[in-house]
Amino acid sequence: MTLGADIPGGGPLYCPCCGLPLDPGRKRFDVSFELPDPVRDLTEEERARRVVGERPLIAVRNMGDFVRVLLTARLTGGYEFVFGCWIGVPADEFEQARKIWNAPEYSQLVLHGRLANEIRPWTGMLGAPLTARPRAEDELPYVEASDDPQLQRVLEEAWPHSEIWQSWSWLFAPPKTENSKAG
Numbered sequence: 001m002t003l004g005a006d007i008p009g010g011g012p013l014y015c016p017c018c019g020l021p022l023d024p025g026r027k028r029f030d031v032s033f034e035l036p037d038p039v040r041d042l043t044e045e046e047r048a049r050r051v052v053g054e055r056p057l058i059a060v061r062n063m064g065d066f067v068r069v070l071l072t073a074r075l076t077g078g079y080e081f082v083f084g085c086w087i088g089v090p091a092d093e094f095e096q097a098r099k100i101w102n103a104p105e106y107s108q109l110v111l112h113g114r115l116a117n118e119i120r121p122w123t124g125m126l127g128a129p130l131t132a133r134p135r136a137e138d139e140l141p142y143v144e145a146s147d148d149p150q151l152q153r154v155l156e157e158a159w160p161h162s163e164i165w166q167s168w169s170w171l172f173a174p175p176k177t178e179n180s181k182a183g
């Protein structure tokens with residue numbers, strides 16, 4: 001996929017290996033998980049019955065409590081993917097988070113949770129234990145560390161951009177119009 005790579009006069013350039021847009025003005029790509037995986041897997045009817053609260057803090061009857069967090073993966077070339085995802089947290093931490101979410105004490109929040117989304121292209125991270133805490137008062141907490149070796153590597157290493165991009169490029173494909181000559 002080398003869309004635009006040969007546009008004279010400098011349109012957007014795309015990486016010849018994988019199609020990542022090589023745009024110095026766009027180094028960050030956001031991917032949003034709307035629900036924790038086990039909640040997404042419920043029927044709509046069950047969700048309506050069991051989910052209490054709203055994003056970014058939801059309690060699910062007979063399942064557990066979930067908080068939305070950010071997981072940042074650095075890519076080669078200075079790019080980054082920011083995954084808005086969910087973690088399952090103990091009931092007391094959930095209560096505490098709810099209480100101080102919009103208070104100055106939010107900056108002191110520490111969550112000890114488990115990852116509640118499987119995040120491609122990695123596998124086996126669902127349920128990985130982790131620590132998350134806020135970096136800024138107007139942002140979700142960030143996943144900072146994990147005892148799971150794979151998740152810790154995701155947090156620490158710079159990943160080959162093609163692996164990550166190929167898993168998520170469909171989210172960022174340039175919109176195609178009906179009148180495009182390309183069909």
Ligand SMILES: [Zn+2]
Pocket residue numbers: 015016017018019020161162
């Ligand atoms: Zn590439």
